[in-house]
Amino acid sequence: xxxxxxxxxxxxxxxxxxxxxxxxxxxxxxxxxxxxxxxxxxxxxxxxxxxxxxxxxxxxxxxxxxxxxxxxxxxxxxxxxxxxxxxxxxxxxxxxx
Numbered sequence: 001x002x003x004x005x006x007x008x009x010x011x012x013x014x015x016x017x018x019x020x021x022x023x024x025x026x027x028x029x030x031x032x033x034x035x036x037x038x039x040x041x042x043x044x045x046x047x048x049x050x051x052x053x054x055x056x057x058x059x060x061x062x063x064x065x066x067x068x069x070x071x072x073x074x075x076x077x078x079x080x081x082x083x084x085x086x087x088x089x090x091x092x093x094x095x096x097x
Contacts, residue, residue, distance in 0.1 A: 001014070001015060001073065002014045009024060009025055010022050010023060010024045010025060011023050011052070013073070023051050023060045024052050024054070024055075025052045026052055026053055028050050029051060029052050031087055032049055032050075033061065034085070034086055035048075035079070035081070035083040035086070046063070047063065048061040048062060049061065051073060058075050058076070059076040060075060060076070061074060061076060061079040063079055
């Protein structure tokens with residue numbers, strides 16, 4: 001991400017390659033979701049903040065990424081890594097937003 005502009009209904013992100021990505025806010029924007037960390041012996045939660053949905057319907061999250069050493073914004077599939085996502089103590093079924 002090169003820089004971003006925050007609007008009342010979306011965030012406009014300019015990527016390093018110069019292309020733009022608009023992520024639109026939904027009623028779930030700002031909600032904390034989590035998945036359990038992979039390859040751990042205990043049930044460690046890995047949280048992410050739901051940011052919104054792009055024009056293609058992809059869901060985007062912000063979370064701290066240990067491989068990058070800093071927070072990142074990535075799609076739900078990148079955040080989930082094949083694991084189910086949860087909000088609070090309720091299980092969130094895929095496709096329900």
